[in-house]
Amino acid sequence: VQNGARVITECGVNKIVTENGKVTGVDTTQGFIGARYVINAAGVHADVLSRTAGDDSYSIKPRKGEYILFDKAVSHLVNSVLFPTPSKVSKGILVSPTAHGNVFIGPNAEDVADAQDVATSSQGLEGIIAGARRLVPAIPLQAAIVQFAGLRAAAGSGDFIIKASDTVAGLIHAAGIQSPGLSAAPAIAEKMVHILQEQGMTMKLKESFVAATLPRVHSSELSYEDRQQLIANNPLYGRIICRCESISEGEIVDAIHRPCGARTVDGVKRRTRAGSGRCQGGFCGPKVTAILARELGISVTEVRKDSQQSYLFYDKMPVECEVVSHD
Known part of the structure; x- marks a missing residue:
């Protein structure tokens, strides 16, 4: 962009x-x-x-993989990616740290017919738990914060x-x-x-090409002195919206107004991690919604979770009441 x-x-x-x-x-x-x-x-x-x-030279078979993500409180569980011996179908169930300090287990590998099927199942989750326990017996299921699935595009x-x-x-x-x-x-x-x-497309190097991405502020990673200076310049960085991930209002506003900025609650989540923590947006979700409405100049009822029809709030609906007497 x-x-x-x-x-x-x-x-x-x-x-x-x-x-x-x-x-x-x-x-x-x-x-x-x-x-x-x-x-x-x-x-x-x-x-x-x-x-x-x-x-029609190839076909794609969706292959589902389910995961369980754990709270940062158990980040000490592993410090590198643990792989089992892979099979012809899958690399197997992993136990792995993430770049942001969580741990996840998964995925399994299930061929599905529906290219929109990202549902998890009790059978699938039990399978990845069993697979993970072969690598790390003491999997702390009490620290699980979210389960989800994704689809790999497996070519024939x-x-x-x-x-x-x-x-x-x-x-x-x-x-x-x-x-x-x-x-x-x-x-x-x-x-x-x-x-x-x-294929015949003529190309030439763009002399004004900008190689560096726009700088992004992660206030929780700053020193105390740098954070105080940031807040002095913009008080929004001093208001924490997502307590689990220590994400400030300034970071959320920045994510909204960057080129190709966030337009949905999940868009903010993907860019800032607000809502990615232990409560999965239970506390910060309404606040993120209010910030999106304010910054985009729309009503709260127009804010969506992610896809086109995923509205979160609705206007009050009139209710017609009929009084029935039981004398």
């Missing part, structure tokens, strides 16, 4: 539009967007979108699909990217550049 890219949010893609075997754009919920090249990185939906362009070939389409000019695939894709992302991006050049 700092370098001129435009991010269009809440814009569902209906299909990739082609003409005479060439990509001409995408049909979306916000209208037609013309393009000579389309990189299909649609995760568990990549094969469906590919078929709309006339390329069993490997990443990173290539130009063999049948549609201008269509580039970045599909079947399972969990190693996070660390592979920079290399995949460079590969995309090479493929686009091979």
